[in-house]
Amino acid sequence: MDLQQMRYVVAVAETRNFTRAAERCSVVQSSLSHRIAGLERELGVRLFARTSRRVELTGAGAAFLAGARECLAAADRAAADAAAAAGVVRGRLAVGVIVTTAAVDVPELLRRYRARYPDVRVVLRSDRSDRLVAAIRDGDLDIAFLGLPEDEPPSGVRTLVLDRDQHVLVVPAGHRLAGAGPLALRDIAGETFVDFVGGTPARAQSDRAFAAAGLARDVAYEAGIVELMTGLVARGLGVALLPSAFVRPLAEAAPALALVPVVDGPRRIEYLAWSRFNPSPATRALLDVLGVREEA
Incomplete structure (x- = not known):
């Protein structure tokens, strides 16, 4: 057993395809297949279940994969440490x-x-x-x-x-709150919200702020991409609470958006x-x- 065989196993497990794995490893497929077959004979177990259309790890293969990744990571770290000792970071x-x-x-x-x-x-x-x-x-x-x-x-x-930052309310430029002075969460609780997906730390920041204020709100649109969130806001579908340091440059470049400070809004670190x-x-x-x- 050697490190190259382990690399081949990892490549096949990640691509689920012997041809793509061989391309990733810059070898011909027959050589990669031969080395994996030799490893399977040495171990006495099959690492992959394969047909003409599918390649999947067996139970033994999944167990081997975890150890192989650890070995490869340790080998890479050993090489990096040796290079660093000689003054080269790799x-x-x-x-x-x-x-x-x-x-x-x-x-x-x-x-x-x-x-x-x-x-x-x-x-x-x-x-x-x-x-x-x-x-x-x-x-x-x-x-x-x-x-x-x-x-x-x-x-x-x-x-x-x-950094420590506070969220601001993001609204469409023509919204009734655009240009308003500092607001409180109670002033915006009745709005329809665009927010991050429930259960994420980004969403938790706003959820906890409203809960601490004893307020409920309607989150109609959930997204994991900020550009989608601000696009929904710009089109008047809802409002959003986003970190001020992040969203301010976006709003400056997008006249369709306006930012409003919220005195008791979410804070993040x-x-x-x-x-x-x-x-x-x-x-x-x-x-x-x-x-x-x-x-x-």
């Missing part, structure tokens, strides 16, 4: 980000990072904050940019507070989060680009 950096990140210009950050560390392969994943935190704890992500309610700090990871257990050289390098001391 390897892979997995970055997570929420769609409403505002405290850091992530594309610009990654441009600067690549300019300084061209040998690091950066992968980016967008998701909700709670899943990004779980991915860091599980070792699937190295670092992430989060946004969470004030009373819900991330757990099991190292964090740095990047943006965090930088990374692993508490021995961050990789690539992670430490990103912290350095951000000007963050690891012991912070």
